[in-house]
Amino acid sequence: MRIFPNLKKRHGMNLEKRLAPMELPKLTEAGPKSPGIISGYALKFNTVYNLGFCDETISPNAFFGANLNDVRCLFNHDPSLILGRNKAGTLKLTLDGVGLFYRCELPDSPNGINIREAVRRKDVDQSSWSFFLKESGADDWEKKPGKKPLRIITGVDIVFDVSPVTFPANPAATAGWNDSLTARKSFEVWEAKKSGKPGVKLDFIGERLKMYHDQMMMDQLLYV
Numbered sequence: 187m188r189i190f191p192n193l194k195k196r197h198g199m200n201l202e203k204r205l206a207p208m209e210l211p212k213l214t215e216a217g218p219k220s221p222g223i224i225s226g227y228a229l230k231f232n233t234v235y236n237l238g239f240c241d242e243t244i245s246p247n248a249f250f251g252a253n254l255n256d257v258r259c260l261f262n263h264d265p266s267l268i269l270g271r272n273k274a275g276t277l278k279l280t281l282d283g284v285g286l287f288y289r290c291e292l293p294d295s296p297n298g299i300n301i302r303e304a305v306r307r308k309d310v311d312q313s314s315w316s317f318f319l320k321e322s323g324a325d326d327w328e329k330k331p332g333k334k335p336l337r338i339i340t341g342v343d344i345v346f347d348v349s350p351v352t353f354p355a356n357p358a359a360t361a362g363w364n365d366s367l368t369a370r371k372s373f374e375v376w377e378a379k380k381s382g383k384p385g386v387k388l389d390f391i392g393e394r395l396k397m398y399h400d401q402m403m404m405d406q407l408l409y410v
Contacts, residue, residue: 201346202368203263203316204229204242213305220291222302224259224269228315228348230285237369240335249281252342259290260347263316267297269350279348286315288348305350314351318344325369327376337369 214223231246259277261267270277270290278289292298304310319325320341328336 201316201318203314204235204244213302220294221299222292222305223289224292224301224305224350225287225289226313226350227285228288228313231283233285234336237337240337240369240373242337242339242369244285244339246283248339248342249286253344254279257345258347259288260349261297261301262351262353263314263347263349269293269298269301277348279345286345286348288313290348301350310350310352312351313348315348316346317342318346325372327373335373337373 212225214225229244231244231248234241234243236242254272256273257271257277257279258265258268259270261269269292272279276291276293280287280289292302301310319339320343322341324339324341324343326338326340328338330336
């Protein structure tokens with residue numbers, strides 16, 4: 187996304203997006219200056235979901251020290267379709283035992299009215315969030331025989347936005363490929379360290395990631 191190149195460069199990490207599985211944004215009435223309020227969980231802790239080659243879950247401890255000082259509520263993660271912002275008081279965020287809950291007062295604008303109607307009609311029925319991970323201690327892995335690796339998110343650095351979404355990010359679709367590649371890179375490094383010979387095995391990681399990337403690009407051509 188072109189709106190935050192300096193932020194992305196400074197952190198040296200990819201912006202990642204995740205769907206909140208089966209979470210329907212709720213619509214309630216608001217005052218005369220707002221067409222309504224949408225609310226829901228942008229993410230839920232300890233919920234395992236599919237990230238393509240691996241499964242993933244978010245630890246309740248992942249938000250210790252996380253920066254939630256300036257989070258936007260966007261439609262479909264689109265910066266041109268801003269619905270609220272916690273810095274402006276139009277978006278409220280709450281971390282509880284379930285996950286990250288958001289409550290957004292919709293603007294009295296065509297965008298706000300359109301989103302209200304889409305949520306009311308259940309045309310839009312899921313939530314998502316985007317974030318940066320910490321540069322170290324961001325995740326851990328479990329691998330059991332006969333099962334996909336499990337990635338455990340343990341260190342969120344910055345929450346960028348929460349979003350009601352039409353099509354949630356999914357590793358099988360274009361929007362999720364970078365996320366899957368980031369997770370695969372982390373897993374390759376974890377496996378190399380676990381092997382006890384990281385210096386030897388890490389030599390192959392760059393080449394293997396290029397192979398995965400090339401395969402994703404081929405899949406994209408076939409998908410389109």
